[in-house]
Amino acid sequence: MFQFEIQATCSNTGARCGCFHTPHGPVTTPRFMPVGTLGTVKGVTTSQLAETGAQMVLSNTYHLHLQPGEEIVADAGGLHRFMGWDGPMLTDSGGFQVFSLGDLNRIDDEGVDFRNPRNGSRILLTPERSMQIQMRLGADVAMAFDQCPPYPATENDVAEACRRTHAWLGRCADAHQRDDQALFGIVQGGCFPHLRDLSARTVASFNLPGIAIGGVSVGEPVEEMHQIVRQVTPLLPADRPRYLMGIGTLREMAVAVANGIDMFDCVLPTRLGRHGTALVGGERWNLRNARFRHDHTPLDPNCPCIACRQHTRAYLHHLIRSEELLGLTLLSIHNLTHLIRFTTAMGQAIRDGCFSEDFAPWEPSSRAHHTW
Template sequence: MKDATQDPISHSPFSFKLQKTCSHTHGRAGVFSTPHGIVETPRFMPVGTVGTVKGLTPAQIEATGAQMILANTYHLHLQPGEELIAKAGGLHQFMGWEQPILTDSGGFQVFSLSELRKIEEEGVTFRSPRDGRLIHLTPERSIEIQNTLGADVIMAFDECPPYPAERGEVQAATERTYRWLERCVKAHQRPQEQALFGIVQGGIFPDLRVAAARSLLDFDLPGYAIGGVSVGEPPELMYPVVEATAPILPENKPRYLMGIGTYREMVRAIAAGIDLFDCVIPTRFGRHGTAMVKGERWNLKNAQFREDFRPLDETCPCYCCQTFSRAYLNHLVKSKEMLGYILLSLHNVTELVRFTQRIRAAIWQDRFAEEFAPWLDEK
């Protein structure tokens, strides 16, 4: 086992301590320290877009083992507004979550709200889906909003190109993302309280990704993310991008793969050297009556569960699995009872957090490549 301990960053409340690395892959175990606590990596982070992980209380989220959650700059700006959140004492106080928070910059909405926005060099103009008003989001405005919200980690404003897109279009978006990062760094007013992460773009083109990653190193940021994946491309095109990009990013900084939350994708990314993940999958599945169990997806509406009185997963410590049967969950989901969706969301978040905890333990014991071999194959 290689010991790759790094000295913490002395001048900042943020540090990443690399504790162990896998002897057969680039997989790594570390600790990311923030003003609101630590995040043991690799780790899955639940998404709380508007300041809430859908259907779950902060206490329930903490019970899943989650150590950091996400919120979204664009949506919180629309409702209730960053000024109100600041009056409440900041995002942690407002939503009752005392552990680390990361805010996305609004860059993903440049992709997801393509029919409601116009991209220019200065920034992006959105038409609000709420009331039709125009919202002009620039790199400077995104950072200003995030500084006001007060999350531990804030993201640079970027342009996320769609899939498929021509190489020229992707290259232009990647170059603009670099220029916007320069503006974000200059606009950031709270570097001692909030870590600004840069985002590597480049679409499905590994050479563009590598060049973008290398260019971002000049900024010496507290952390780096790989964005613009899981935007419609097949996994076999995503894996080479991550595997080419991750090792270029600094060893002593956290590496975050944005928008990823499936078993195989996380295992492959961790093997490439990724530390952090987020995705809406666990609560979205829960709201549709689907459970994530040991690598499988179960539709609890199915008749096979009607008289199945076993726990959903007998190895899972969550409240759902420790208290209720598959038959009861089947009944709740078929009756469209809110409790069923809450319980499945609770279990699903626990499942993905525990999955990354298992990987962390395997890296510590140098058995990651062996234990997770079924997820690491090429199929």
């Protein structure tokens, strides 16, 4: 269980394609993973989600703990049964949301004390508590409880967050006791190379079935993020999947795959969809725009999703202008399909030996644009 088979590697870059085996089926990598915050990818049914090519789906421990609570999910038979998704799932640790959304009272070595935004009650989230909740939720992958410092932060603050993250990882590893659930560690260290180095080596030493790079996509320049990835991936075990948290644009995914990343997640495709924006050919199209009013062609003629196969730009424009729910659903489905197809195409290119030529570096004008 949780074996990661590498099936092909690129001879010119660090890219590899493979298969990560979970109790709910394989995750072929490289792979974009849709985010289903509250046990639902917003506006998308599980059948529609399967049609996007989704394999592993994320859900958020922080949100599910507040509503409906992990006990109800566990009573339902776990998150897969609760939401009706029989494929692989991953839950985050709740840490990122506590730091970014929570009304914090106190952070110390014990954990994080915050107020429940729904009723004002106090909640203490610790590494042990995060593991308990995630074990109750029962996803295939649980993420370690970490401290993600903001950007920018002082070297002292990042060093402190690193120290705590590593101590917490030890406690997570001790507390985590489900054989049918993998625990992934998270590398922190901000934009300080020596801290990233320390964190990568420390997390790698735990010999976990997968490792994530966190503390990215928090406001740092994108080239700084790529520099971190380039530095960190060689320090991680080659035979474990590497997950770059919160990244989901074509160019950044292509560069990251070239640097040895296997898995991605991002709320952007569904959030953009809910705001009437479609991802087409590396661009963002606002479907409210009047230029689509009379355009009776498919949104993206190369895309197999129902928005592109069954409808036109003029119809999608009409739905968005009319604030129809269906418009949000169709654009969310399209955007997810778009990103998942892109990662699938990268995997095929790695197999075919043309990844470095077609995708690295990827630009809207790349030859790859015509191959997926």
